[in-house]
Amino acid sequence: MTDSSAQGAIGGDIMRFVKSNIRDYALLLSLLAIMVFFQFSTNGTLFRPVNMTNIILQNSYIVIMSLGMLLIIVAGHIDLSVGSVSGFIGAMASVLMVSNKVDIYSSAVLCIALGAFIGGVQGYFVAYHKIPAFIVTLAGMLIFRGLALTVLGGASIGPFPPEFQLLSTGYIADPFNGAIGEKPFNILAILIGAIVTVAIVFFNFRHRQNQLSHGLAEEPNLIFMGRNILIAVAFLGFSLLMARYRGLPNVLVVMFALIALFVFLTTRTTFGRRVYAMGGNEKAAKLSGINTERLTFLIFVIMGGLAALAGLVFAARLNVATPKAGAGFELDVIAACFIGGAATTGGVGKVVGAVIGAFIMGVMNNGMSIMGIGIDYQQVIKGLVLLAAVIFDVYNKNKG
Amino acid sequence: MQPVLEMKDITKTFPGVNALDNVNLTVMPAEIHAIVGENGAGKSTLMKVLSGVYSHGTYSGSIIFEGLERQFGSIADSENAGIAIIHQELALVPLLSIAENIFLGQEPARFGVINWFEAFERTVGLLKKVGLKEHPNTLVTNLGTGKQQLVEIAKALNKQVKLLILDEPTASLNETDSNALLALLEGLRAQGISAILISHKLNEVRKVADRITILRDGKTVDTINADGEMGEDRIIRAMVGRELTDRFPARNATIGEPVLEVKNWNVFHPIHGDRQVVRDVSLTARAGEVVGIAGLMGSGRTELAMSLFGHAYGQKISGEVRIKGKPADVTSIPKAMKAGLAYATEDRKTYGLVLIDHIKHNVTLANLEDVSNNAVIDDLKELGVANKYRKDLAIRCSSVFQLTVNLSGGNQQKVVLSKWLNAEPDVLILDEPTRGIDVGAKYEIYGIINRLAESGKAVVVISSEMPELLGITDRVYVMNEGRFVAEMPTKEASQEKIMRAIMRSWEN
Numbered sequence: 081m082t083d084s085s086a087q088g089a090i091g092g093d094i095m096r097f098v099k100s101n102i103r104d105y106a107l108l109l110s111l112l113a114i115m116v117f118f119q120f121s122t123n124g125t126l127f128r129p130v131n132m133t134n135i136i137l138q139n140s141y142i143v144i145m146s147l148g149m150l151l152i153i154v155a156g157h158i159d160l161s162v163g164s165v166s167g168f169i170g171a172m173a174s175v176l177m178v179s180n181k182v183d184i185y186s187s188a189v190l191c192i193a194l195g196a197f198i199g200g201v202q203g204y205f206v207a208y209h210k211i212p213a214f215i216v217t218l219a220g221m222l223i224f225r226g227l228a229l230t231v232l233g234g235a236s237i238g239p240f241p242p243e244f245q246l247l248s249t250g251y252i253a254d255p256f257n258g259a260i261g262e263k264p265f266n267i268l269a270i271l272i273g274a275i276v277t278v279a280i281v282f283f284n285f286r287h288r289q290n291q292l293s294h295g296l297a298e299e300p301n302l303i304f305m306g307r308n309i310l311i312a313v314a315f316l317g318f319s320l321l322m323a324r325y326r327g328l329p330n331v332l333v334v335m336f337a338l339i340a341l342f343v344f345l346t347t348r349t350t351f352g353r354r355v356y357a358m359g360g361n362e363k364a365a366k367l368s369g370i371n372t373e374r375l376t377f378l379i380f381v382i383m384g385g386l387a388a389l390a391g392l393v394f395a396a397r398l399n400v401a402t403p404k405a406g407a408g409f410e411l412d413v414i415a416a417c418f419i420g421g422a423a424t425t426g427g428v429g430k431v432v433g434a435v436i437g438a439f440i441m442g443v444m445n446n447g448m449s450i451m452g453i454g455i456d457y458q459q460v461i462k463g464l465v466l467l468a469a470v471i472f473d474v475y476n477k478n479k480g
Numbered sequence: 481m482q483p484v485l486e487m488k489d490i491t492k493t494f495p496g497v498n499a500l501d502n503v504n505l506t507v508m509p510a511e512i513h514a515i516v517g518e519n520g521a522g523k524s525t526l527m528k529v530l531s532g533v534y535s536h537g538t539y540s541g542s543i544i545f546e547g548l549e550r551q552f553g554s555i556a557d558s559e560n561a562g563i564a565i566i567h568q569e570l571a572l573v574p575l576l577s578i579a580e581n582i583f584l585g586q587e588p589a590r591f592g593v594i595n596w597f598e599a600f601e602r603t604v605g606l607l608k609k610v611g612l613k614e615h616p617n618t619l620v621t622n623l624g625t626g627k628q629q630l631v632e633i634a635k636a637l638n639k640q641v642k643l644l645i646l647d648e649p650t651a652s653l654n655e656t657d658s659n660a661l662l663a664l665l666e667g668l669r670a671q672g673i674s675a676i677l678i679s680h681k682l683n684e685v686r687k688v689a690d691r692i693t694i695l696r697d698g699k700t701v702d703t704i705n706a707d708g709e710m711g712e713d714r715i716i717r718a719m720v721g722r723e724l725t726d727r728f729p730a731r732n733a734t735i736g737e738p739v740l741e742v743k744n745w746n747v748f749h750p751i752h753g754d755r756q757v758v759r760d761v762s763l764t765a766r767a768g769e770v771v772g773i774a775g776l777m778g779s780g781r782t783e784l785a786m787s788l789f790g791h792a793y794g795q796k797i798s799g800e801v802r803i804k805g806k807p808a809d810v811t812s813i814p815k816a817m818k819a820g821l822a823y824a825t826e827d828r829k830t831y832g833l834v835l836i837d838h839i840k841h842n843v844t845l846a847n848l849e850d851v852s853n854n855a856v857i858d859d860l861k862e863l864g865v866a867n868k869y870r871k872d873l874a875i876r877c878s879s880v881f882q883l884t885v886n887l888s889g890g891n892q893q894k895v896v897l898s899k900w901l902n903a904e905p906d907v908l909i910l911d912e913p914t915r916g917i918d919v920g921a922k923y924e925i926y927g928i929i930n931r932l933a934e935s936g937k938a939v940v941v942i943s944s945e946m947p948e949l950l951g952i953t954d955r956v957y958v959m960n961e962g963r964f965v966a967e968m969p970t971k972e973a974s975q976e977k978i979m980r981a982i983m984r985s986w987e988n
Contacts (some may be wrong), residue, residue: 149830210658212483227554248571253679294860298881348859349852349855350856351855353848353857354848356833356834356837356841356846357837361833361835361836363830364830364832365834366813367813367825368845368899369813369814369817369903371814
């Protein structure tokens with residue numbers, strides 16, 4: 081009797097916890113379900129090492145921009161200009177590196193600074209003149225699309241210097257020269273994967289210990305263990321896949337570092353806390369002594385810098401700057417954030433959610449292309465997924 | 481005589497809570513029936529059951545309206561039956577005119593084409609009935625809260641209402657508007673329209689209501705006749721379920737040196753730059769002292785406070801501020817906070833709290849530096865701070881991770897106070913600190929104010945409730961039309977004296 085009731089209580093705890101965090105679980109499960117679905121419908125192509133590597137490379141620029149977009153959406157704004165800005169910066173990079181032979185490091189720094197400046201100008205109008213971000217960035221979208229055309233003179237400029245291409249096509253070399261039989265096997269990738277996994281699990285456990293010692297652990301033990309096992313399996317499995325192709329792509333490292341930085345920024349720092357407070361209630365935040373104008377300005381600067389970086393990654397990947405580069409990126413980036421659980425009203429959203437949202441879109445793009453579904457239906461399906469995600473959110477909110 | 485409304489054995493449960501427990505309510509024709517009770521006693525839930533917000537089947541018990549058992553599935557059902565509810569937060573469209581609002585959803589139309597002449601004429605008639613002298617084409621946004629309330633009532637009358645429910649109708653009205661509204665209710669009663677009046681203000685309840693039903697913890701405690709058999713103190717006792725021998729806690733502060741000194745403070749309206757809102761105000765608040773600012777709505781009290789707090793209101797601000805004897809720079813909110821000022825707003829939902837966030841994050845928002853190292857927040861330290869205030873101020877919640885939107889008004893106010901206490905100011909300006917809060921929580925807030933003063937801070941309280949000012953302050957300034965028109969020690973002050981000071985200032 082006591083046993084079964086105790087068990088019932090534990091089961092109840094788990095149910096309650098899952099229910100109150102249903103959005104996070106649903107998101108993760110959707111990604112898993114989508115991956116499993118495409119693994120089967122593409123006859124196992126999805127999880128092939130070369131394809132997984134491709135998915136990372138194809139989506140890196142969307143993920144990078146979705147980090148900044150999440151801040152903007154949490155703050156209660158929107159940025160429609162990121163696609164055009166990234167295209168414009170790609171064009172600038174080609175003019176600097178290809179036409180004017182400026183060295184790639186100075187060019188990259190200049191380009192990112194220019195992106196941050198563009199973000200700053202837009203942020204200035206949003207923050208200090210209270211012009212709706214929708215309008216300012218819609219204008220920016222048109223302006224920088226036009227400027228990209230102007231800079232490129234309507235043509236494509238390329239190819240980029242080989243060292244610059246490495247940003248998107250290079251891999252971290254394996255000092256161990258590992259191999260399984262004939263095939264190369266990147267031991268460094270496995271090592272890094274293992275180290276990262278151990279580090280994440282270690283921090284999770286330490287955090288858990290801290291919580292337990294203060295009687296704060298809301299997450300049931302079972303779920304905590306399951307979550308860590310899932311993290312370990314995902315990271316190790318993923319690094320195994322990477323190792324069997326060519327190792328860790330450079331851009332993956334950049335992306336991962338940025339994700340870690342933004343998770344830290346949003347969850348642990350006063351800056352992140354203030355952004356959430358401002359998005360939740362701007363007036364209350366202002367009256368609590370938060371400089372909301374400067375904060376808004378800053379997040380647009382960050383967004384501009386990230387859009388510029390994404391533009392460089394994209395240009396390096398294509399190895400050419402085209403006037404069309406970046407067209408429509410803003411929609412994918414914004415969709416990633418909303419699929420990831422950000423609220424249109426501001427104040428709600430997680431970095432990890434936006435990243436998973438971006439990968440849901442990316443895996444779907446990849447899987448549908450392999451299956452041979454036309455671009456027309458791909459758009460329809462992606463639209464429906466976005467709609468479903470937001471309907472799920474609204475339904476959940478009304479019920480809760 | 482058959483009652484117009486009978487609610488029998490209404491029980492409504494939310495997961496884990498019995499919000500209503502066998503509640504009975506009977507309203508007679510042409511009766512003003514007041515419902516009183518602490519926040520969380522179940523008043524609003526009961527009205528939501530009655531108006532169909534909680535549809536039939538989600539509660540148990542029966543509703544008999546005009547002799548028929550009703551099963552309302554939605555607000556539209558109850559409206560069709562002749563029940564209209566007027567909420568605290570008014571449901572008018574600000575950028576539509578009075579006439580458009582009154583006929584919204586009920587437009588006199590043929591084949592979808594609106595007959596605006598008819599709507600206009602009927603609006604004129606309705607406005608006359610409710611005593612509102614405004615043109616039907618006036619936009620609602622240009623009306624004050626009191627007048628907007630009258631428009632809501634006109635809208636209800638247009639729907640042939642037989643029972644009018646008013647939820648805290650006078651909470652944001654000044655005395656003149658309140659009296660006009662109450663007189664209107666009496667006028668409607670004479671025409672046979674019943675009203676249910678939910679209010680915290682016992683004096684007005686006793687003035688207009690025929691009977692009073694007292695709710696406590698989801699149960700009906702009593703229904704009494706309003707005329708006299710029970711004194712105000714006994715009603716309060718029935719509401720809170722305990723003796724409230726004293727509505728104001730005793731004060732024994734030692735008053736020290738001046739902490740806040742304001743000289744010749746002038747503020748102009750932020751949009752209409754030629755309108756002066758605060759005129760030549762000088763104010764002193766000493767350590768350990770609670771200073772009150774009395775005045776009618778629109779006298780400039782909030783504008784004074786917000787302009788002092790980092791120029792958060794107004795333009796062309798001039799004057800001198802000293803804190804602890806030193807000149808203070810209050811030109812921005814962060815600077816004002818650094819100088820030692822804190823301002824707790826009168827509208828805690830709009831300006832005070834991040835409602836979608838939990839208590840812990842709200843408490844530390846104004847002083848994140850205190851719980852962080854190099855801009856990285858120390859989670860455990862933050863938690864410690866939040867739990868400390870939860871205990872010190874007796875914030876009733878499941879944990880500090882409860883969202884502030886789910887707290888009662890009194891507990892929300894305690895979270896706002898925690899936030900400002902945590903900012904460690906020298907001077908606290910509290911704007912209507914007990915608005916919309918029940919009697920028990922008010923007493924607790926007064927206790928907190930006393931403790932603040934005793935710890936050597938200077939507290940400035942702005943309040944529209946004169947008994948409150950007289951009960952908790954040491955000294956009162958009287959403000960009218962942007963000026964301080966009188967200053968008196970609370971010992972020598974009275975409601976009459978304050979009103980007289982206001983009246984005299986108008987004569988000059």
